[in-house]
Amino acid sequence: xxxxxxDKLILARNYRSNLNQNLASSFNADHLEMIHRQLCTGLxxxxxxxxxxxxxxxxxxxxxxxxxxxxxxxxxxASTSEEFISKKVAYVMSRVENxxxxxxxxxxxxxxxxxxxxxxxxxxxxWQKFHKDALKESVELAKxxxxxxxxxxxKDKLTSMYKPKLTSSVGTxxxxxxxxxxxxxxxxxxxxxxHNQKKQTLQIN
Amino acid sequence: xxxxxSEQILLGICEGREDLLALGRQFNLDVEKSSEKCKNNANNxxxxxxxxxxxxxxxxEDEKIVFNKIDELGWSDEQATSFLxxxxxxxxxxxxx
Numbered sequence: 001x002x003x004x005x006x007d008k009l010i011l012a013r014n015y016r017s018n019l020n021q022n023l024a025s026s027f028n029a030d031h032l033e034m035i036h037r038q039l040c041t042g043l044x045x046x047x048x049x050x051x052x053x054x055x056x057x058x059x060x061x062x063x064x065x066x067x068x069x070x071x072x073x074x075x076x077x078a079s080t081s082e083e084f085i086s087k088k089v090a091y092v093m094s095r096v097e098n099x100x101x102x103x104x105x106x107x108x109x110x111x112x113x114x115x116x117x118x119x120x121x122x123x124x125x126x127w128q129k130f131h132k133d134a135l136k137e138s139v140e141l142a143k144x145x146x147x148x149x150x151x152x153x154x155k156d157k158l159t160s161m162y163k164p165k166l167t168s169s170v171g172t173x174x175x176x177x178x179x180x181x182x183x184x185x186x187x188x189x190x191x192x193x194x195h196n197q198k199k200q201t202l203q204i205n
Numbered sequence: 206x207x208x209x210x211s212e213q214i215l216l217g218i219c220e221g222r223e224d225l226l227a228l229g230r231q232f233n234l235d236v237e238k239s240s241e242k243c244k245n246n247a248n249n250x251x252x253x254x255x256x257x258x259x260x261x262x263x264x265x266e267d268e269k270i271v272f273n274k275i276d277e278l279g280w281s282d283e284q285a286t287s288f289l290x291x292x293x294x295x296x297x298x299x300x301x302x
Contacts, residue, residue, distance in 0.1 A: 003265055003267050003268075004265070004267050004268050004271055004292070005268065006290065006293055007289075008262065008264065008298055009268060009271060009272055009289050010285075010286050010289045012253055012254075012257060012264060012272060013275075013282060013286070013289075015256070015257070016245065016246075016252075016253040017282055019246075019249040019252055019253065020249055042286035042289070045290075107260055108256065108260055111256050111259075112256075115252070124248070125252075127252045128251055128252065128254075128255035130255070130259060132258070132259050
């Protein structure tokens with residue numbers, strides 16, 4: 001196994017750990033820096049290149065994004081509209097990729113940040129369903145201000161974090177005959193209604 | 206997982222490197238004593254692999270094997286990081302970061 005890069009594995013483990021963390025009440029520049037630092041944990045020997053948590057971009061640009069995010073996050077959290085959430089997530093992801101706040105790992109941070117943002121609204125993004133070239137193309141368009149393509153792609157890949165499994169529906173939990181009894185009940189009720197209607201018609205006549 | 210299984214997994218990863226074996230055995234003992242293994246979310250693993258591939262830093266088959274084997278051992282992130290740091294190995298992928 002000579003082709004193994006242990007550092008890449010450390011980065012991958014750090015990345016995975018952060019996919020279901022960082023659910024904050026506000027997303028801002030500090031949050032971005034925290035993600036970058038956490039990704040670089042255990043890779044201190046590469047810090048000359050990685051520059052853990054160190055901003056490359058102008059602090060003003062990052063500060064502006066931070067202000068936008070602080071206003072936007074509560075609306076994302078309160079929303080159940082997949083369209084609204086994907087639009088905002090697409091916007092934020094492309095802004096981070098565009099600003100490139102750090103010396104390294106910017107696209108990875110942007111995707112992680114986008115993932116965490118979608119999670120605050122109760123959604124995961126299924127990254128495995130993206131096509132590399134299509135995603136790249138739509139991110140490039142988004143950087144120029146056209147977010148529609150990226151937003152559409154993200155919307156298609158959102159999955160609810162809290163979707164109940166069909167196998168654990170109320171019906172199957174009560175007893176296996178529940179569905180049959182429910183049908184019988186409905187049929188009896190319809191018969192009763194029909195009988196009463198006929199009765200009323202006869203009385204009127 | 207039994208101690209024998211953990212030892213087998215470790216032997217597979219370490220490829221005879223005594224320093225790695227010693228550290229790995231220590232971690233296996235720690236896991237055994239605490240009787241609590243760290244579990245990792247399979248969906249998050251899949252998402253991580255996908256994002257790395259999208260960023261042209263996809264893990265090779267050998268790397269995926271080691272990644273999954275370490276998961277099977279149930280080590281904490283700190284233990285896994287210490288082990289991997291000792292394992293070393295260079296990668297040009299970091300030039301793409």
